[in-house]
Structure formats: structure tokens, C-alpha cells
Amino acid sequence: MANFYTDNPDLKHHLNHPMMRKIVELKERNFTDAEKFDYAPFNFEDAMDNYDRVLEIVGDLCGGIIADNAEGVDHEGPTLKDGRVTYASGTQQNLEACRKAGLMGMAMPRRLGGLNFPITPYIMAADIVSRADTGFENLWGLQDCAETLYEFGDEDQKQRYIPRVCAGETMSMDLTEPDAGSDLQSVMLKATKKDDGTWVLNGVKRFITNGDSDIHLVLARSEEGTRDGRGLSMFIYDKRNGGVNVRRIENKMGIKGSPTCELTYKNAPCELVGDTRMGLIKYVMALMNGARLGIAAQAVGVSEIAYREALAYAKDRKQFGKAIIEFPAVAEMLSIMKAKLDASRSLLYETARFVDVYKVYEDIAKERPLTGEERQEMKLYKKLADALTPIAKGMGSEYCNQNAYDCIQIHGGSGFMKDYACERIYRDARITSIYEGTTQLQVVAAIRHVLSGTYKNLIETYAAEEIKAELLPAKERIAQMAELFFAAAGKVSEIKIQAYTDFMARRLVEMAGNTIMSYLLLSDANRNDSFNRTLHVYLNLAESEVEKHSEFIAKFKPEELEYYKA
């Protein structure tokens, strides 16, 4: 039986990144938990060994039960009866196995029943789970919501809800409504404060992943008469109290095991999280960033399985007297798939590390005032995380779709049949570039970092890193790409026409992404020779993309925008 962690040495490479020492030492606060909890680590090496061992459990479950159940879950799907959802039998087994293995609430502190894992190893688990069953990753990955409760809930709420999540109860984030998708400011679900000071919810939500969960985080309008985001607050709804029913389960193209629900709230009792009016502008924004990183991880997992399925088939399938992998056209596709996979994975873990640093500082700030230096660092990493998250999600999900497409292509006619996993992978991949903000919205989130120079500063930091001599030519090529990106960004920001900037945004963000991912792969190859091949394949791809965008931007005249109006 395969172990999806140990069979993939790239994961250990990313887990053992030099920056982990800083993250772990901050996260574990000088390892003081070791006196209170018998499963807490004594030092950095001990903590790293813990992550390794727990990821081995994740890899074992994923390579066994979860991967084995994926096809059955896709066929069976969840069912609805009397307003309640029943998961597919395979989903139930998967959840039970994850509960028994203690893999829920991984990033929560020990005092609340969690494993106190940094985001990076948790995201690695998400990457592994997604390779086994992308739809199941949704359900399992909703433990993310506990992070929002931990950040913004009061101590009493943390004590009441988080241990339940760690014990295996599932969560959902009830945001979307029929008329409020990407535009969450339009949320209309009504929260009413009763005379006794408690709140109730009334209205409808749509497209809610795992909508029949045990504990819901709900975005609702608490301020009557308001119409924008400032009238929205966040609430906790506990299924034990009743009042929310599932009206229907959507019939989806992919991730079929994950129930997507329409919910009706009828005087559903709930409790306020944090302050009123902060629901969207503060709490959901934080929740979404975490969720986007989760989707980036999900996308990498899909890229991984798409690549592996394609590779296995190409080695096995013989035509014209030899395995099809021996044909250059197929070999090139596989090399590019691997390069996209590796590039998006390197970006995923870089982003996760940045998130780790600032989140730990935010948490420490609850215990003691940060020093000036620490505050500076927190701000820097928060900005970097905010800048990298939309690229990791946006480009990572596009790459995973491309890999899923190529996976089918390599399977040829067989790939079009329902007999191989690749058609499920293709369907499952499709949502990653849509939910938690479409690729187009990721561009909107990222473009300000192009114009404000966040990416430029980061790229210059990478450029200043020492690299071994044999990689210097590669480094020089990346520096050239960076110059093209800086010049294009300069040109676009000089022409101060909003429609023109919006039009060029995707190209600029991709140029930033191509350059950053190239530097990250350079750093990977510097640490580990096994990344040499992928570095060069990606470099060829990224360079041609950056040059293409550079040419386009250089030649394009703002008056041509007229041709693109619908």
C-alpha cells in the first residue's frame, strides 16, 4: 500500500526548509508546552520529527483508505433526507479514519485539544489529502474555520467549540447567497438581536460546502437598513441548537463527495463572533486568505495526482512498439506537467511559511507586547503572505487544470472514458480556479502588489541570495525575466488609465508569478540537485511566458482597449 507522504521526497524537501527553524521556535515559544503536555516537543528537532511522523500517518491514510474510496465516493455522493445530509459511505469511513488518527484541528493549540502544528505542515497534509481525494480535502480542510474562531472568538467560545473541532466535528463557512457570490457585500441573511440579547438568523444561503456541518461560521446582516459590507457580522451556529435545514444538494461536475448545500435559516439561534460590523471587512477577509491557501494546496495535490497518473500511463501504454513516454511529444508534456507541479508547490510552501511567521507573531501579541523589530517583521510577512496567496491560488489552480487536461491527453481515447481516474481528476480540478475567488479575482487582489512594489522587493531579496556557481547562468536568466517584469509594471503604472491597468493586470501578475516561482525553484535546486531538471524546464516555460507578456504590453496601445469591449 502506497504512502502518499513517504513516496514523494519533494514533500520532505519543503518541510525541511531552513526557515522552519524560526517558525517552529516562535510557534513553540521556547518549547514550554513540553512541561504541560506529554505529546509536546522538547526542541526544534523533536518538533520536526513530530511533523514528519504525523505526515506519515496522513500519507498512510491517503495512500490507503482515502485514495481507495475516491472512486466510490465520486459515484455515490452525499444524499439528502428531511433536511439532513448523509455523506457517501466512503466519505464516512474517511472522516472516521481521520478522527481516529487525530488529524482534525491540527493547527489548533494544545490547550484546546489540537496538535499546535504550524500552517506549513498542516498545508502539507492538505496537499497530500487532495492527491488522494480532492473532494474529501474540502471536508477535512474546513478545520481551517477553527483558525478564524481562534483568532476572533472570545475565550469562552474557543473553549466551547475548538475542542469539538479537534475531536472531529466538521465545520462550514456560510457566506455565499444567491445574489452574493464574489460580491459578499450584498449578503442579505438577516441576524436579529432579540430582547434577551441573543441573536437569531433568518434567510437563505447557497453553494455552502459541507452545509450540514456541526459548527457553522455565518456571515449575516446585523445592521438593519444597511446595504454594504459594513452592516455584516459573523456568527456561530451550532447544529445542536437546530434551525437550519438543507433544502437541496447541488449536482456538481466534480468534487462530488463534498456536499454543496442550499440552506434555510428559520429563527436559528446563533452567537456573535467578535464585534458587529466587522464580519466581512475583518473576519471573512482573514478566513478567505486561509481558505485560499487551502485551495492552493488542494490544487497542488491535484497537479500531483494528474502528473502521476499521466506518467504511469505513459510508461505502460505501448504504441508503435514502444512505451509512449519515449515519444518526445509525450515526454515534453510530462516534463512541463512536473515543472508546473514543482513550481506551484514551491510557491505554496513559501506562502505557507510567510503566513506562519505573521500568524505566530499575531498570536504572541495576545500574550505580550511585541518588540518594535517583531512588529516590523510581522507586518512584512503579512504583506508578503497577502501578496503571494493570490498567486499561489490563482496560478496554482490554473496549472492544476492544465495538468488535468494534459493527463487526459496523454491517456488518449482511454482518458475520455470513465474507466480511468483521470476523468475524475479533470472534473475535480475544475473548481479550484473558481471557488474562494476566481482566478480573475486573485488577479484583482494581486495587482496592487505589482503596482506598490511588494513583488519587486521580494524578487530583489531572492536575487541577493547566494547561489552555487553552476546555477549562476540560470540565475542570470531569471534576473533578465525580472527586468522585463519591472519594465512592464513601470509602463503600466505610468499610463494612469484604470481600464488599461485592469486589462494588463493578469499579464503583470503572471510575470510576477513566473519570476517568483523561478527564483523559488532556483533556491530548491541550490539545496537539492534533484530540482535541477525541473528548474530548467520551468525556466524555459516561464521565460517564454514573461517575454510574451512583455512584448504584448510593449506593443499594446491603450486606444486598442476599444476592440475588447463586449
Added chain:
Amino acid sequence: MSLNIIVLAKQVPDTRNVGKDAMKEDGTINRAALPAIFNPEDLNALEQALQLKDANPGSTVTVLTMGLPRAAEIVREAMYRGADGGIVLTDRPFGGADTLATSYSLAQAVKKFGNYDIILGGRQAIDGDTAQVGPQIAEKLGIPQVTYAEEILDLSDGHVTVKRRLEHGVEVVKAPLPCVVTVNGTAAECRPRNAQRVMKYKYAASPSEKANLPEDKQALLEARPFLNIKEWNAAFVEADPAQIGLPGSPTKVKAVENVVFTAKENLVLNDDDTAIENLIKDLIANHTIG
């Protein structure tokens, strides 16, 4: 009601990976040459034990294994999944034991352990496939035995009710405690390792392992008694030297043969139901399936 549960487990060579050097000159298995794993049906037995523990808070599950000192590995594995601790019965004179000597040795260890309510073990180990050790232990201890168990349905009022999976169906039986129950591979699969338990018990060690640990880990074992895996020898369990190991084993292995199945002939079937039915009958008759 809290129970004292013993799980008999064996570290076995992974017989899915048998190579040329699988057997030593004397006809016994060359354990050093094969990857060592937790005997699969013993994991099924462990799961039944853990379910009893879940249903009866305060119960303890102790793994008892006989083998080389490195068998402490499977005790740790069991602890990762929910066992409270374990005993490695290890001593050079135990070496080369057949099922008679093994069951005598283990029965002595159980006697030494003392107060127990139920003993669970796998039906058989994949290295010997005898299914004799569990029943022989019951005989030596003079307690009832239930073999081929698939599920423990109930444990109350000093009795255990067990569903047995037999060749032509199932049977439900009730036995007084204490007793030995051997569990089939068709029983519930063992639960996975638990993340918190892995982090908690990863430094668990037997005395012979402890001796090779750095000082800080030795100190940790002293500070945390639950990390100490017991190691018992022949003298400690008061075993009669004539009844253990090679001297206590009337069975002599003549040879171990590595059989490689190769397809020798092809069978072409007509695509009708009769042909399929005849094939199935043949396959059942020659024990390929069923």
C-alpha cells in the same frame, strides 16, 4: 467495568517479500533478511481489544510478544494505535521455538502478568500459518477459547459473546471470562496510528533499547513511566529450560521452499454462462478462490 486485556502479537517477516535468503541452514526463518511487520491478524485482535477498552473506560490493553529484542517495535506500534503498554518476552533460550514451546513460554508470561480478564490474539501468524499458539495457550492456562472470532458482540456479567466466522457461515457463542479469543482477518481493520499518541509514545523503549539511548532520553524514560516497555526473560517467567526454544520443540522444519507461481497454460472460454460457471467450480475445487 474496567478490564485487563492482553493482546498477543507477533513481529513477523513480511512474507509478501520472500527472497532467496529467507531460510537459514537449520530450516528456520532468517528474520534478519526480511522486513519485520506487525502480524496482520494480531492487528485485528488489537482493534477488538481497543473497542473493548473504548466501551469499558479505565481498561488497560497490554501487548505481549515473544521474539527478538527488536519486537519492541510492534509494542510501540500498538501504543501508537491505542495500547497502554507492552511486554517483550525475549531471551536467547527462547529461540527456535515451535508452537508448543512458544505457547508454553507465552502462557508462563501470562501467569506472571497475573490478573487478566481476556486474552486476544490473531488467528494465526503469516510466517507459520499454524493457528495453534492461541488455542494452546488457553489449554495451558486451563481457560476456555473462542477461535475464528470476527466480532466481540458483548462483554458483561463475566461472559463474552463472540461472533465466529466459520467456513460455511457464522456462529455466535458465549464463553465465561477469563478466556482466549483468536481473531480472524475478516474482523474490523485496526484503527490508524493516532497523531497525539505517536508524539507521546515515540520515545517508548525496552530496557535493552534504553541502554543504547543518549542520556537525555534515558532520563525521559525515568521521568515518564508510561514510556517503559517491559522486557522479560525465561528466568523471570519461571520457564522450564527443557520446554522452551529448540529443546522444547518437537517440530523440526525440513525445508522452506520459495514457490513462484507462473502461468503455464492458457484456458480459452466461450462467452456463455455455463463456461463461467464451470470455471468458478474448478477454481473453488482447487482452492484458488472461496
